[in-house]
Amino acid sequence: MTEELGACPECDALYRRRRLKRGETARCPRCGARLYGRSRIGPDQMLGLVTGALLTFIIANAYPIVVMQVQGVSNSATLSGSIVTLWTEGRRLMAVLVFATTQLFPLLDLLAMTALLSVAVRMRQGGATRPVWFAPLLRFLQSMRPWGMTEVFMLGVLVALVKLSNMAHILPGVALWAFGALTILLAAILTFDLRSLWDENGS
Numbered sequence: 136m137t138e139e140l141g142a143c144p145e146c147d148a149l150y151r152r153r154r155l156k157r158g159e160t161a162r163c164p165r166c167g168a169r170l171y172g173r174s175r176i177g178p179d180q181m182l183g184l185v186t187g188a189l190l191t192f193i194i195a196n197a198y199p200i201v202v203m204q205v206q207g208v209s210n211s212a213t214l215s216g217s218i219v220t221l222w223t224e225g226r227r228l229m230a231v232l233v234f235a236t237t238q239l240f241p242l243l244d245l246l247a248m249t250a251l252l253s254v255a256v257r258m259r260q261g262g263a264t265r266p267v268w269f270a271p272l273l274r275f276l277q278s279m280r281p282w283g284m285t286e287v288f289m290l291g292v293l294v295a296l297v298k299l300s301n302m303a304h305i306l307p308g309v310a311l312w313a314f315g316a317l318t319i320l321l322a323a324i325l326t327f328d329l330r331s332l333w334d335e336n337g338s
Contacts, residue, residue: 199308
């Protein structure tokens with residue numbers, strides 16, 4: 136059992152941190168704020184989920200998002216192609232924002248999660264110690280998470296498709312379905328309490 140002092144982020148009350156069982160959540164006895172928790176999903180299951188999300192991310196960026204047919208002429212658009220088009224048309228700030236929020240930050244999130252979870256799984260199996268980069272990477276991931284906006288992009292694409300449907304025949308591409316699946320997978324991954332990785336020691 137790990138015991139250490141901590142402070143409630145809401146009312147600053149001191150509490151003694153204890154190791155939780157899977158699915159348990161610790162709350163402040165004074166104000167009821169959530170202090171920390173331990174996911175029902177272990178690092179090994181979460182690693183499988185993150186691996187699936189990485190594969191889905193690759194598919195979402197390799198195939199067309201939509202295929203538009205106007206007067207018998209078909210045009211397909213990929214996310215990478217759309218970003219390049221924005222850049223070449225002079226909308227460089229928009230291109231950078233789309234690239235950062237839909238490609239860079241989600242990819243960094245998934246890669247960082249893969250590295251952290253791999254270490255946690257090996258630690259549970261007794262075959263590894265926590266490397267020196269573990270804590271900095273964990274803090275980096277926590278600070279970066281608010282910038283991943285795949286769900287906002289997905290909503291924007293759906294709104295655009297509805298508006299374009301009056302002007303052209305729209306066929307959803309493979310990447311659109313992949314982005315939908317990726318949005319769900321990322322939502323599940325974000326429910327995982329990153330701080331619980333620090334306590335993994337095989338139980």
